[in-house]
Amino acid sequence: MAKQLLSGKLTSKGQLTIPVELRTLLSLKEGDRLAFVLDENERIIEVQPKIKKSIRGVMGALKSTSSIDVDEAIDQARTERAKEVAVGLKGLENE
Template sequence: MEKMNVSDQSSPIVVKATSKLSSRGQVVIPVEIRKTLGLTEGDDLTFMVNQDGEIKVEVTKKYRLSQLIGILKTNQPFRPVEEIRNEAYRTMGAKELKDEEEN
């Protein structure tokens, strides 16, 4: 997970948008803000309030496994998922047969 702390930005306001608080305490983050921060469903937002009443937001991005493919370097060639799955099934099957023989 990657943390993006918007409160660390000391530059002038880049995007300004308004939203209303619902009766259930919910706020819709305006599309301009979501796009600027790259927010997607499942991202975590941490709100911090200082003594002056300023609110700072820390964004923790959540990535799908499919987005992380290829991020780690390896010297081994890519193996198709189906090949890995078949190998796992063979290993589990062999273990089952061995367990049955022992009983």
């Protein structure tokens, strides 16, 4: 494939207009992000679309400090919240 020079325009707000040919080639849509890969001389050598990560895609990325099961955690949170509500209601009764 022959090299082709595509250019865009940088606005005063730092926004870059990407030529339609490049947007089509990279399958870019409004809101997509780009990663600019630099060489050791801080020159751009590559531009890549940044993949959006879904919540499912990042699940498990943080290591848990305990081995509690999700259902157990939900039950524990419900129990703790019920205790807080009970204490609050008791406070209202004592007023």
